[in-house]
Amino acid sequence: MAKFKIEYKGWQSLKEEFGDDVVFFDCDVYPKDDREHFFPIIYPFSYFKRYLEKIDPAMYSLVRQVEKQITGWGPHESVTITELGECGIDVGALVVKVVALKVDLERESLRWKNIKSKPSTAEKIVDDLSEHIPAIKTETENYYQLCNSLEKVITEEVVKQFPVIMNSSSECIVKLREILIRHIPDIATDLNKLIREAEENKD
Numbered sequence: 001m002a003k004f005k006i007e008y009k010g011w012q013s014l015k016e017e018f019g020d021d022v023v024f025f026d027c028d029v030y031p032k033d034d035r036e037h038f039f040p041i042i043y044p045f046s047y048f049k050r051y052l053e054k055i056d057p058a059m060y061s062l063v064r065q066v067e068k069q070i071t072g073w074g075p076h077e078s079v080t081i082t083e084l085g086e087c088g089i090d091v092g093a094l095v096v097k098v099v100a101l102k103v104d105l106e107r108e109s110l111r112w113k114n115i116k117s118k119p120s121t122a123e124k125i126v127d128d129l130s131e132h133i134p135a136i137k138t139e140t141e142n143y144y145q146l147c148n149s150l151e152k153v154i155t156e157e158v159v160k161q162f163p164v165i166m167n168s169s170s171e172c173i174v175k176l177r178e179i180l181i182r183h184i185p186d187i188a189t190d191l192n193k194l195i196r197e198a199e200e201n202k203d
Contacts, residue, residue: 004029004105006041008092013078019140022046023077025095029105039112043099045077051102052094059094062087073147074140139192146188151180 009026023045030038053060066083070076084091099105158176159165165172 006096006099008096019137021075021078048098051098073144147184150184
């Protein structure tokens with residue numbers, strides 16, 4: 001018999017705060033018949049997908065199909081979850097299932113008790129993070145803008161030089177984007193490093 005009850009509370013995206021559409025699921029967990037002593041579980045969508053693949057391959061395949069239909073750079077996790085809901089998928093029930101199977105709730109309960117016993121430490125972590133949020137968001141947004149610009153320029157040049165790609169099968173067009181997705185992040189990352197170095201050394 002399960003020792004804890006898991007209650008799904010919803011999800012939140014970090015796009016507004018950090019510029020990345022990364023989603024975390026919120027759950028409240030409490031001992032059976034003791035709702036007052038609940039503790040939160042904040043579970044990343046990326047972990048959810050990893051374990052979903054193991055416990056429900058068919059559902060994982062559906063999630064991947066939805067993701068492939070979404071264009072643009074960076075994660076679009078809130079879009080994926082919204083699309084799944086519109087397909088009639090009970091995301092909350094799947095989250096509860098994954099958390100129950102893959103999270104050590106006993107350990108999380110003890111960890112939360114330790115955090116509550118040292119509120120000043122938790123507050124300091126939040127304060128330190130808050131100071132860096134604007135810079136993190138700006139850098140993230142600049143990175144994705146650069147990726148989008150690189151993709152547009154490279155695609156236009158490739159099509160101009162090799163129009164046969166656009167006049168061929170749709171599979172060729174898909175493969176072109178797959179190539180760009182593999183290589184553009186490395187270019188954008190190196191360029192961002194160069195930009196930071198140039199800003200540090202400018203007169």
